Structure formats: structure tokens, C-alpha cells
Amino acid sequence: MTRMRTEAGRRVLLVGSVMLATLMQALDTTIANVALPDMQGALSATQDQVSWVLTSYIVAAAILTPVTGWLAGRLGRRRLLIIAVGGFTVASLLCGIATGIGEMVLFRILQGVFGASLVPISQSLLLDAFPKEKHGAAMALWGMGIMVGPILGPPLGGWLTEYYSWHWVFLINLPVGILALVGIMASVRKDLPMQRPLDGTGLALLALGIGALQLFLDRGESQDWFGSVEIQVEAAVAFLGLYLYGLWWFNRRDRALLDLGLLANRNFAVGCVLIFVVGIVLFATLALLPPYLSALMHYPVLTIGLVLAPRGLGTMFAMMLVGRMLGRVDARIPILAGMGLMVYSLHGMAGFGTEASMEAIVWLGILQGMGLGLVFVPISTIAYSTLAPSQRTEAAGLFSLVRNIGSSVGISIVVTLLSRATQVNHAEIGARIPAFGAERTLLPATWDPATATGARLLDLELARQSLAIGYANDFWLMMVLTAGAMPLVLLLGGGRHARGAATGDVAAAH
Numbered sequence: 001m002t003r004m005r006t007e008a009g010r011r012v013l014l015v016g017s018v019m020l021a022t023l024m025q026a027l028d029t030t031i032a033n034v035a036l037p038d039m040q041g042a043l044s045a046t047q048d049q050v051s052w053v054l055t056s057y058i059v060a061a062a063i064l065t066p067v068t069g070w071l072a073g074r075l076g077r078r079r080l081l082i083i084a085v086g087g088f089t090v091a092s093l094l095c096g097i098a099t100g101i102g103e104m105v106l107f108r109i110l111q112g113v114f115g116a117s118l119v120p121i122s123q124s125l126l127l128d129a130f131p132k133e134k135h136g137a138a139m140a141l142w143g144m145g146i147m148v149g150p151i152l153g154p155p156l157g158g159w160l161t162e163y164y165s166w167h168w169v170f171l172i173n174l175p176v177g178i179l180a181l182v183g184i185m186a187s188v189r190k191d192l193p194m195q196r197p198l199d200g201t202g203l204a205l206l207a208l209g210i211g212a213l214q215l216f217l218d219r220g221e222s223q224d225w226f227g228s229v230e231i232q233v234e235a236a237v238a239f240l241g242l243y244l245y246g247l248w249w250f251n252r253r254d255r256a257l258l259d260l261g262l263l264a265n266r267n268f269a270v271g272c273v274l275i276f277v278v279g280i281v282l283f284a285t286l287a288l289l290p291p292y293l294s295a296l297m298h299y300p301v302l303t304i305g306l307v308l309a310p311r312g313l314g315t316m317f318a319m320m321l322v323g324r325m326l327g328r329v330d331a332r333i334p335i336l337a338g339m340g341l342m343v344y345s346l347h348g349m350a351g352f353g354t355e356a357s358m359e360a361i362v363w364l365g366i367l368q369g370m371g372l373g374l375v376f377v378p379i380s381t382i383a384y385s386t387l388a389p390s391q392r393t394e395a396a397g398l399f400s401l402v403r404n405i406g407s408s409v410g411i412s413i414v415v416t417l418l419s420r421a422t423q424v425n426h427a428e429i430g431a432r433i434p435a436f437g438a439e440r441t442l443l444p445a446t447w448d449p450a451t452a453t454g455a456r457l458l459d460l461e462l463a464r465q466s467l468a469i470g471y472a473n474d475f476w477l478m479m480v481l482t483a484g485a486m487p488l489v490l491l492l493g494g495g496r497h498a499r500g501a502a503t504g505d506v507a508a509a510h
Helices: 002-027 033-042 052-075 077-096 101-115 118-129 132-163 173-187 200-219 229-251 260-264 266-295 301-308 310-325 332-349 358-382 389-431 438-442 452-491
Strands: none
Touching: 002 077, 002 118, 002 132, 002 173, 033 052, 033 132, 052 077, 052 101, 052 118, 052 200, 052 389, 077 101, 077 118, 077 173, 118 132, 118 389, 132 266, 132 301, 132 310, 132 358, 200 229, 200 389, 229 260, 260 266, 260 389, 266 301, 266 332, 266 358, 266 389, 266 452, 301 310, 301 358, 310 332, 310 358, 332 358, 332 452, 389 452
16 A cells, blocks of 8 residues: 555656646747847847747757657666756756857757757656556646646746846746756656667758758748748758658668658557647747737737736646546547637637737637647547557657647748738738828828828728738638648547557657
8 A cells, every 4th residue: 555655656746747847848939939029138139139049949959859769768768858857957047147149049059959858758758657547637737738838938928027037037947947857856767778879860861951941930031931042041951851861761760860650650640740730720829919919909918928828727627628538538529629629719810800809819719728738638649549659759759840840830831921911911902092082081081191190090000900911811721721630630540449548558749
């Protein structure tokens, strides 16, 4: 009895520690966004330079994620997780005390390097620590950190910046990281490393391809996409690196760094596509709503944070619910239900226009958060149901990479379409406004284009309307994408068998 209680206590400590570590990493994907204006002034950086505070972290994490499987085999998962949490915490401290933009970018790169392994390793450890019949509930708890972190990042970052300083956006990781590190050292059992040779050529090709792809996606909008030589080079390098890695893997499958053969498994491949869509919707929505609420609704930063925070509550509720459901129902049912909620919420957001009630924004945010929560854990479960346990760590790294690329692709697409739609709509609407004649009397007197003041006010209104149409188009596009992906759920096999034992054979997807 005493031994059982000790084991149960160890598992509770392991879950708590792992959740803290993953929450810390997930928060840092979005928490620094709202602090960029303050950081720009304090670090004497230009607009382009300060953007590297975000870009450097994303690129470093993307490049190192595929290496997780090899590092876990070489060092052992426990040692790797301790190094990752400790390194991430120290890098956060260095970011918080940085005095120049060069230092900040370097320390953010270190954050990305150490943070890349946190999600796949913590996920794999949890699956091994719990019996198969409890994997669904364990993954639901773990998934809260992954899904809620990016949602809570902007409001928490805004609050810290407003009432303290931008330094605390990074320094807040110190107590979290220390607690997670102590808990991991006390609860995670030692494992024996395996002597696995490093695929240096594969690592170089993947680093080149993934790094160039992330730079292409992140900087494309600011550099006018293919009108820029930089973007042309990055696109060419990304294609070449990934294509050459595919050829390299085909000829050296047994020694390749990242096993692309995992995608031959239908459940895993379909799961990758679905989590790619989830990454697009989650991060693209978070990229659109804050500027929408600021530019069109004129909400202050703290109000924006409070309005968006309930999304996280919806996600947590749905994850707790689905964690209990997975042992009793076909895993495909909550996936379809969640995607249906995502479609409904995006349809409502597409109708916001130049004004939207706070109740509608909060309610639709809660519904979308619930939809994402219902989708994340079952996809994480069923996608791995036909993979061997020995493949978990490497598959988790690949799954994490796919979701991260989905988020980058989603943000790039919606930001680009928003910018271009705003310009096109402004020109088309402006061309239909009468500049003279009797029809001009249909306009309000304050918008009379014949006067300087009226012309300026009219142009401002044109900009508002054009921007609102751009946002509506983006939300509509994501709605269509989500609806179009729903039939793929039916291709998932073993949905009815993911009730008990089979539920546990799967890793969660990040």
C-alpha cells in the first residue's frame, strides 16, 4: 500500500513538473509579442531589428526539434529534459537582463535551442509513466499547457509590461523553471542512453531547409515576398535543403536523423495534416484578434488580454471533458465536434465588421477554445495508435515540427492577405465614391471630399472598412480550411478501438 501511494505521488509530481515545463515553453511563443514596442525603445533597436526577438526563437526551436530523438537516445530522456529546462530557465534570465538588441537575439536563440526538446520529451515521459488506460486523461492534463500557454501569453505579457516592465516577460520563467526542474529531478526515473551515431549530413540539410523555411515565412510580408532577393534566396534554400534531405533519407533510412517513414502510417500522416490545421487556426487567430481589437475596437492592451483570456478557460474545460470521454467513445467523435465548433466560431468572427460586441468576442472565443481542446487530445491519441512505443519520441518531434510549421504558415498567410486585401479594398471602395455632382450629397456632410477635413475623415473611414473586410476574409478562409479538413477525420483508423488499451498506445501531438 505504501509503495502504491509513493508511486501515485511520484506520478502527480511528474505531471505537475512536466506541465510547468511545457507551459513555460508554450507561453514564450507569444508572451513577448505585446512587449516589443517597449523593448524596441529600451534596446535602441529598429522595427526590423526588434522583430528578430520573435524570429530568432522560432527559427532556433524549429531547427533543433528534429534532433530531439537523437539527443534523447544519446543522453537519455531524463538528462535531456533536465538540461532543456535548466538551459531554458538560464536563457530566460539572460533575456531579462539583456541591455542590447544583439544580446537579446542571442539569448532568444538559446531559449529556442533549449526549448525545442521540452514538448516532445515531456510528452513521451508522461506516456511511459502512466498505464495505457489512463493515457487519455494524462495527455489532456499535459495538453492544457500546450494549448493554453499561447492563449494566455498576450494578456500576461501585456499585464507584466504595463505594471512592471518588459524584463518580467522573461524573468517570470525563473520561479516556474526552478520548480519544474526540482520536480523533474525528483520524479523522473533515470533511463539508459543508447549509443546512436549522429547523422551529421541529415542534420545539416534539415537545419538548412527548416531554418530557411521559417525565415521565409516570418520575413516574407515585411520584405514584399518574392519581390525581395532575400526571400527568393530563402525560398530556394528551403526547397533545396528539404528536397535533399528527402533523398538522403531514402538512401539511408536506417541511420537518418528524422525518420520520414513514420508518414507511411496512415493514422500518423492524417494526424499530422489535422494538427497542421490546428496550428494554423490557433496561432493565426491569435495573430489577428489583438490588432483587430486595437485598431477597430480601440481596446487598450489590458482589455484585449481580458477579452481573449476566456478562450483558455474554454480549452481547459474541453480538455478535462475529453480526457474522460476518450475511454468511452470513438476518438473521432470529439475531433469532429471540436472542428465543428471551430467552424462555427470562425464563421461568427467573419461577421464582426467594423464593430463587434464584447459579448460576441468573448463567447466565440470560448467556443473556439473548446473546439481546439476537443480536437487536440483525440488527434494526439489516435494518430499514434498504430505506432510502436519505441517510435514515440521521434514521432513526437516530427509532430511538434509539423504543428509549429502550421502556425508559421498560418500567421504568414493571414497577415499577407490582410495587408493586400486592405489595400485592394481601399482602392475599389474609393473608386465608387462620388467626388462631385448630386450623388455627393448622399455622403455625410463631415465626409465631403471637397474639403480637406472631409477628405481626411472619409479616407479614415475607407481605411476602417477596408481593414474590416480584410479581417473578415481571413476568418472566412480559416473557416473554409477547417471545414475542408473535417472529412480527413474519417480516414483515421481504429477510432473505436481507442477506448481502453489502444488509447494508451499513442503520443500526444504538439
